[in-house]
Amino acid sequence: MHHLIPKLMPIGITEALSSRFPSELGQEPSRCAPPGRAEHADLTELKSVVESTLIRTMALANSSRRLSRHVGLGIVSAEDHSNYILHREELEILSPRACRRKQIEFATGRAAAHVALKQLANAFPVLRDHKGEPLWPEGIVGSITHCYPWSVAVAIKGPNLFTVGVDLETTERMKGTDITELVCSNTELDWVRGGNLQERLTMIFSAKEAVYKAFYPLCRRYIDFKDVELTWVPAQSCFHGRFLAPFGPNLPRGQVCAVHCHSYTELVFSCVIHSRGKVGMHQTPGSWLTRST
């Protein structure tokens, strides 16, 4: 579902945030997570990892879509947020109760979305539904992720042929709290424990969040971490994710999708691109979407 395009009322992010929210960046003793190692990442390196993962995802999807022409990518750092403008309608989405980190993440995420959109169309506001799903202009699908200080957005010109989910995580986030039981099946746990535990757990977690972002817009219901089981396929450098429950007429139990996942330094980037019209039809080895029984 796409929103009606409201009138464009761009406003500087710094100006907007400082008039709407009293504290300055960094002044508030944040209740959000402290900065992680993601801050040490370099833009060129991050861009190269994200671009190569996107290209691999599109190649395995047998997609004729091309980066820049049909697929827009935006990567924005919180440090650069003052260089971008927000639409007033986007600003109105943001809760004034959100902590400063969340405010900045939202602003950089929308800035990344505008960068991605501008490669494909005009700069439209990207609003969101009551469950958090970003609402893109007609004929465009996309996904946004934040891993402070970075925000990444990917937009694909459809029209409505695809759905996409991206996620960027830092392995730092896995320290302190043990989420293995919450996130992993027994089979996934075996894989996680067979290597670098923190890295592999981050990969599983990130891949599943990308799956959620890609498929939520199609089924509009919560997908639990245990509803999809991931198997790492080294030959394709990706996970095969199998649905353990049905999520709608076009998303039956046993559906398999490819989740590309690239881990470097302390960061993990995951990406799912799903062709809406071809569920269950591709059975070839190179296919990114098959149906297992």
Ligand SMILES: CC(C)(COP(=O)(O)OP(=O)(O)OC[C@H]1O[C@@H](n2cnc3c(N)ncnc32)[C@H](O)[C@@H]1OP(=O)(O)O)[C@@H](O)C(=O)NCCC(=O)NCCS
């Ligand atoms: C929604 C969720 C996936 C977001 O992931 P996160 O790591 O917390 O945060 P990220 O920064 O990576 O992503 C946030 C972005 O996700 C997007 N998003 C949020 N809810 C969404 C939804 N229902 N559908 C699609 N995208 C959504 C938004 O664009 C949001 O950014 P914004 O608020 O600035 O627009 C996560 O909070 C969640 O609820 N996970 C539980 C469900 C799950 O992952 N199940 C696994 C199924 S296998």
